[in-house]
Amino acid sequence: MIKVLIVDDSPLIRGILTEVIQQAKDLTVVGSAEDPYQAREMIKSLNPDVITLDIEMPKMDGISFLRNLMRLRPMPVVMISTLTQQGSPITLEALEIGAVDFIAKPKVNVAEQLQHYAESVQEKVRTAATARLRPYRTSEAAAQKAQLPSGQAFERNSIIAIGASTGGTEAIKEVLVQMPKDAPPIVITQHIPPVFSSSFAMRMDKTCAMHVKEAEDGDILEFGRVYIAPGDKHLKVVSKGLNKVCVLDDGELVNRHKPAVDVLFDSLKPFAKSVTAVLLTGMGSDGARGMLGLLEAGAKTAAQDEQTSVVWGMPKAAVEMNAAQKVLPLQSVAAHLIKSTSR
Template sequence: MKKHTVIVVDDQRSVRSMIKRWIESDPNWEVVGEASNPFEARDQIIEKQPDVMTLDVHMPEMDGIEFLKKLLPQHPMPVIMFSSSTTEGTSITLEALDAGAFDYVTKPSGTPESLIEAKEDLLSKLNASLAYDVSVFHNSKKGLQTNNVKSKKDITFKSKVILIGSSTGGTTALRKLLDDVDDSFPPILVAQHMPENFTALFAGRLNAELNTKVIEAKDKQLLENGIVYIAPGNFHLEVQKINNELYTKITQTDKVNGHRPSVDVLFNSVVNCGMGKQSLAIILTGMGNDGAKGLLNLKNNGCLTIGQNKETCVVYGMPKVAFEIGAVMFQLPLEQITDKVKELGSK
């Protein structure tokens, strides 16, 4: 069977060697080229025509974001960034995702556990990248045409809370989904698979770009209309009821489905506090199955449920599993979801 091919781009030879060992530990993958800078990478790409590229966030001689913007229109392919967890590294990684990178792997700290985790994360994302249609990203960057089901002044939401779960491709999808949200919307809670340090910066970027307030959630915050609460990296986000009011709950219990934050944990918490019938839940692009069972639990308890369709997903994993087990009531393109939320929430 023909192996899938990768080019590894990093200015450190030792790092390239490590990544190559990790990749070729999977018999389905082969590293066909290495490069220490974007100019070498460009020549390798033209010659080798790889299926995927791994790219260091900090690149010499040319900014990595500039490289992606020049590369992808000419040679569309999944690009997996290798990112440090520093503030600068996190910021550049988020810019890389905006520029079309498929996903990212956080560089290991050097402990045996972090090395194993980074290797497993890379191999998982390499395999997920095979299902990536690069046209999905470029189409998602175009201006979206909305139907404007109801103007703000006509909408009175009956749902008390909106829940969103997302993973790979979610940073772009969330920006599009939340673009038309304002203070008429009920509280929105988001479980996006991200490590520590990423979520605060991601929330800050959304807050600066959107018309609604976006924050990284903290424990025991009263849920308020028009505010988007992003689950903090490496913590679960839940909804709890205190004196008949809804609050956030931040915990660091075990990972669920390999994730913390977990979409299932968020979704199930709403059922646990008896709010299923007064909620609306959305599952977006992402690999794996996190959120599918939680969405079904919500649906079975009276929640309205929406899943992103295959054609607009970067990775049709989580929404696919949710749809197949009967958890999704409405399966829609990304650009139609907000209007559907308005329609359902105001009935």
């Protein structure tokens, strides 16, 4: 049984989370705390496997508590977040500090969506229990802008494609901060809600030498630029005249996701000989099939290794399909991308 401690100041939210977690046979709520001070004592006495943590609480906010927890007693934490313009930067900061994942605060009046919400919570708690925790990092240490040499001779038509899910925001950042400002265009699909994708792109743009933006329909792929799929649209790349262009697709979920990595990778098959594709940390198998298709069409492919992945799901699926030519630790991915796209 996976033991869960719920930390939230709202009795109603604590009740809903307890109900949806207890529905699963392999999960049990061992306690619920209304503030971080109570949570601290319950962690000592109950030794939970996973904590769900609200961000806004009295006495001490969730970010301050998380920072203390990850420094003194690292353990898997799933943040309970308001999926809003205001909530997204704080939640991204929580992932930076070391939270494994986040889920939306439940909408208490939407009974018909409760089952879907319950399944999402259960899946994220299970994944968190098996996640590999990253070392604690202060936001100041993580926000150092890369000062990297430019002038590297890159292949003219090169495109870099990255797919990621759980743990991916920090993994992507670690790759991007090592890329020179004139690197080939990078297209990214990260499983993330809509408002969060724009916040994530803005956060990356401040941190990286390359210019990072949320992809828009019609964006022309240019060197020195990174295009992140919006959280509610599939990102594709198509040929338009002499240019490669971003297309946003509001189609059905693929592998239960929108955006889906497979959709991005599939769209790149016509240009495969110029593509270098990488699958980073993430739950599930999205992207593995698309990566195999790219490899068979002539692309260079790689997957993050198990040791440096928060969740070795998507990269593992690619490795098991023999879709990844290389299996790399996260710290080596940027150097691989630079080498594989250089003349």
